[in-house]
Amino acid sequence: MKKTHIIAIVMIGLAIILLTTAAEDMGTYSTFAQADKLDKKIKVAGILSKDKDMTYNPEVDPNYFSFFLSDTEGEEREVVLLAAKPQDFERSEQIIVTGEMKDGKFFASDMLMKCPSKYKDEEIYIRSEAEI
Numbered sequence: 001m002k003k004t005h006i007i008a009i010v011m012i013g014l015a016i017i018l019l020t021t022a023a024e025d026m027g028t029y030s031t032f033a034q035a036d037k038l039d040k041k042i043k044v045a046g047i048l049s050k051d052k053d054m055t056y057n058p059e060v061d062p063n064y065f066s067f068f069l070s071d072t073e074g075e076e077r078e079v080v081l082l083a084a085k086p087q088d089f090e091r092s093e094q095i096i097v098t099g100e101m102k103d104g105k106f107f108a109s110d111m112l113m114k115c116p117s118k119y120k121d122e123e124i125y126i127r128s129e130a131e132i
Contacts, residue, residue, distance in 0.1 A: 056085040
């Protein structure tokens with residue numbers, strides 16, 4: 001076999017591995033009920049429960065923020081983000097969290113907020129410093 005054929009086969013193999021790895025992150029959104037059953041990272045889309053308490057005390061722990069989120073089926077759970085509270089968090093229209101369930105709470109490693117804007121929708125992406 002020629003050297004160019006071997007290189008082409010290796011390149012095709014790497015492309016397949018790259019595409020399958022990227023496809024795992026492009027999954028659909030789940031609910032908290034589905035998150036309870038799975039032992040892997042998933043994405044949950046929902047709306048901030050503004051009537052519930054939010055916990056953020058930067059003097060004690062600047063990388064601990066908890067709030068309540070209602071998913072697309074209306075189930076409400078506490079979400080813990082191991083990062084600082086984002087600016088204008090209360091104004092968000094939709095929140096997408098990536099993480100996993102532990103002891104009845106959803107521990108988020110990433111969060112994407114969709115905020116209202118006068119001219120266009122803005123998306124703010126938050127990545128936790130501590131991966132779960």
